[in-house]
Amino acid sequence: MNADRSAHPVTMRQVADAAGVSIATVSHVVNDKKGARIGPGARQRVLEAVRELGYRPNALAKNLSSGSSNFIGLVADAIATTPFAGQIIHGAQDEAWKHGYVLLVANTEGDLDAEDAAISMMLEHKVRGILYSTWFHRSVVAPKALKETEYVLVDCFDEKTPAPAVVPDERQGGRTATRLLLDAGHTRIAFVNTTTPSPAQTGRLHGYRQALHDAGIEYDPALVLREQPQQEGGYAVAERIRALGVTAVFCHNDRVAMGLYDGLRELGLSIPHDIAVAGFDNQEVIAAHLRPPLSTVALPHYEIGAAGVRVLLGLQSAPAEGPLLISCPAVPRSSI
Amino acid sequence: MNADRSAHPVTMRQVADAAGVSIATVSHVVNDKKGARIGPGARQRVLEAVRELGYRPNALAKNLSSGSSNFIGLVADAIATTPFAGQIIHGAQDEAWKHGYVLLVANTEGDLDAEDAAISMMLEHKVRGILYSTWFHRSVVAPKALKETEYVLVDCFDEKTPAPAVVPDERQGGRTATRLLLDAGHTRIAFVNTTTPSPAQTGRLHGYRQALHDAGIEYDPALVLREQPQQEGGYAVAERIRALGVTAVFCHNDRVAMGLYDGLRELGLSIPHDIAVAGFDNQEVIAAHLRPPLSTVALPHYEIGAAGVRVLLGLQSAPAEGPLLISCPAVPRSSI
Numbered sequence: 001m002n003a004d005r006s007a008h009p010v011t012m013r014q015v016a017d018a019a020g021v022s023i024a025t026v027s028h029v030v031n032d033k034k035g036a037r038i039g040p041g042a043r044q045r046v047l048e049a050v051r052e053l054g055y056r057p058n059a060l061a062k063n064l065s066s067g068s069s070n071f072i073g074l075v076a077d078a079i080a081t082t083p084f085a086g087q088i089i090h091g092a093q094d095e096a097w098k099h100g101y102v103l104l105v106a107n108t109e110g111d112l113d114a115e116d117a118a119i120s121m122m123l124e125h126k127v128r129g130i131l132y133s134t135w136f137h138r139s140v141v142a143p144k145a146l147k148e149t150e151y152v153l154v155d156c157f158d159e160k161t162p163a164p165a166v167v168p169d170e171r172q173g174g175r176t177a178t179r180l181l182l183d184a185g186h187t188r189i190a191f192v193n194t195t196t197p198s199p200a201q202t203g204r205l206h207g208y209r210q211a212l213h214d215a216g217i218e219y220d221p222a223l224v225l226r227e228q229p230q231q232e233g234g235y236a237v238a239e240r241i242r243a244l245g246v247t248a249v250f251c252h253n254d255r256v257a258m259g260l261y262d263g264l265r266e267l268g269l270s271i272p273h274d275i276a277v278a279g280f281d282n283q284e285v286i287a288a289h290l291r292p293p294l295s296t297v298a299l300p301h302y303e304i305g306a307a308g309v310r311v312l313l314g315l316q317s318a319p320a321e322g323p324l325l326i327s328c329p330a331v332p333r334s335s336i
Numbered sequence: 337m338n339a340d341r342s343a344h345p346v347t348m349r350q351v352a353d354a355a356g357v358s359i360a361t362v363s364h365v366v367n368d369k370k371g372a373r374i375g376p377g378a379r380q381r382v383l384e385a386v387r388e389l390g391y392r393p394n395a396l397a398k399n400l401s402s403g404s405s406n407f408i409g410l411v412a413d414a415i416a417t418t419p420f421a422g423q424i425i426h427g428a429q430d431e432a433w434k435h436g437y438v439l440l441v442a443n444t445e446g447d448l449d450a451e452d453a454a455i456s457m458m459l460e461h462k463v464r465g466i467l468y469s470t471w472f473h474r475s476v477v478a479p480k481a482l483k484e485t486e487y488v489l490v491d492c493f494d495e496k497t498p499a500p501a502v503v504p505d506e507r508q509g510g511r512t513a514t515r516l517l518l519d520a521g522h523t524r525i526a527f528v529n530t531t532t533p534s535p536a537q538t539g540r541l542h543g544y545r546q547a548l549h550d551a552g553i554e555y556d557p558a559l560v561l562r563e564q565p566q567q568e569g570g571y572a573v574a575e576r577i578r579a580l581g582v583t584a585v586f587c588h589n590d591r592v593a594m595g596l597y598d599g600l601r602e603l604g605l606s607i608p609h610d611i612a613v614a615g616f617d618n619q620e621v622i623a624a625h626l627r628p629p630l631s632t633v634a635l636p637h638y639e640i641g642a643a644g645v646r647v648l649l650g651l652q653s654a655p656a657e658g659p660l661l662i663s664c665p666a667v668p669r670s671s672i
Contacts, residue, residue, distance in 0.1 A: 009484070056484070059460035060405060064396050080426035080638065081620055083419050090416035090443050102457055105441040107426050121438055124395035148345070148392070231625035255621065262627050265601065284417055285591065285621060289567035291598050302416065 018049035030057040073122030078135035079107040091305030154308040165323035173328030174207020186248035194229040231259035238263025254279035276336040293333035346391040354385035366393040409458030414471035415443040427641030490644040501659035509664030510543020522584035530565035567595035574599025590615035612672040629669035
């Protein structure tokens with residue numbers, strides 16, 4: 001496996017010789033030491049020698065001498081099971097790199113021992129701070145070890161501590177999804193909510209009610225159903241949806257909408273002609289590929305990850321009274 | 337954000353005082369220095385003090401003094417768009433941790449500048465080696481900078497270099513999927529292959545032919561169709577499937593199967609009663625939740641990630657003649 005270079009990595013001495021300066025000067029330039037007096041000519045020659053020889057500065061030494069590292073830790077609980085965690089990582093990494101930080105990612109799949117090991121590892125690597133993230137928006141008890149550094153809760157929040165948190169704006173998202181249906185002329189709109197107690201359950205319902213209220217439509221609790229938030233739940237609810245005589249349905253998420261598609265089809269109802277459907281999540285692999293492609297509202301995981309890094313670095317502040325809310329944008333397609 | 341501990345992290349001197357030993361002894365114990373003579377009593381007292389005071393050894397200092405780091409880099413090209421990359425990360429992390437290594441993950445979303453930056457960052461952190469991974473099995477040209485360290489290609493391979501590589505066994509997977517259909521008594525089986533040239537395209541076809549051959553069934557090229565490997569391709573091919581008069585279909589992947597479900601349903605055909613369907617991938621969020629749940633073959637991303645780490649660490653060897661092949665297991669459900 002080892003190429004020539006790997007067997008004999010370029011040394012600081014070789015760079016110094018090529019640039020005609022001392023090793024100390026090379027060290028000052030590559031480690032960007034404050035206060036070192038180096039003429040522009042010498043600095044230029046060092047940088048050229050670094051590039052030509054392919055010298056790799058030792059980031060570990062740089063971190064150690066500066067007393068802190070350029071790492072930001074990211075603890076994620078479900079990298080392997082949904083693309084959501086991946087989008088949080090993507091956003092956090094882009095933002096971290098922009099500010100000269102490197103992301104240390106640890107996947108726990110919800111295992112407490114793995115979580116403990118991950119946080120210990122990050123603390124031992126003297127991270128600048130830790131993003132503690134969950135793949136769906138929920139309340140958590142922040143692990144005690146997090147308090148040994150700065151941290152931000154990402155896609156979750158802790159009711160017991162004033163830790164900064166960044167979460168999706170469920171109310172606004174629910175309002176936006178319902179408005180997509182209202183704007184198309186629907187007035188009798190069912191909402192298939194989840195059976196799982198969560199900020200999404202209460203927030204999206206709140207948004208649904210608010211959109212109806214703003215449109216001058218009276219809220220009818222009979223139009224709100226609860227099902228498990230997967231395809232199976234959406235399929236199971238189809239008959240009841242037909243019986244309600246609604247012309248439109250807002251589904252708690254895209255998976256429910258996918259199941260409802262199957263159920264409505266079996267009843268001989270077509271989308272959007274007989275019934276319009278709006279989802280939530282804009283889930284990769286599903287939303288854009290249903291028949292017809294699903295109109296939905298996106299969970300802004302990328303933006304949530306990026307905002308988490310900004311809050312951690314003090315570049316953006318979370319409000320004192322609660323989590324920073326990130327907007328869920330409409331993604332109109334052909335199901336309305 | 338800072339709790340007491342963070343404002344005043346526990347020092348090595350405090351540990352030394354609590355254990356009644358010198359700072360040098362504490363350093364030797366926590367950094368696991370070879371050759372240092374420390375009595376079992378002193379070692380025990382140090383470890384107890386470390387635990388009681390909550391001392392965090394500095395992994396950066398340990399890495400630097402040992403001349404190498406405990407990092408393994410993982411470059412991934414599509415963390416945000418599929419759960420596949422996440423499963424590779426999950427497997428690689430579990431295996432890395434088992435051997436005392438920490439994964440440095442970088443997401444590139446296929447961007448060459450990001451890839452370059454990621455590999456540079458890893459080299460500067462003196463990684464033990466790099467896993468270079470792609471979210472679908474394909475041929476790549478390994479970036480030149482990889483040659484500055486040890487590396488393993490994960491879910492990809494480079495025809496021009498003898499770099500070790502770990503990939504799924506597409507032939508065996510195609511054979512296994514086809515056998516699921518043969519075992520259920522089908523003899524006239526269509527294969528909806530992808531239009532995209534790839535190891536999956538040739539490997540799964542090879543496996544399909546081999547399974548037919550083993551069952552004494554003559555290969556009929558008219559039964560092999562090509563479509564784009566997404567729901568839209570599967571939907572589009574439904575009429576042709578019906579016209580072929582087959583009783584079973586092996587789909588290039590689960591997304592194609594999902595689209596085919598919709599197409600066959602519109603034609604009034606039921607699965608598996610009128611036509612049996614087998615997929616490939618065992619894609620999260622889809623395969624288990626179709627109606628009926630899809631019988632398929634799993635892409636072993638977790639195992640591929642784990643094997644990549646073992647090959648990098650020299651704990652498992654890749655064959656000299658080509659990539660290490662990881663088996664794709666059958667996942668029978670209700671569509672056959």
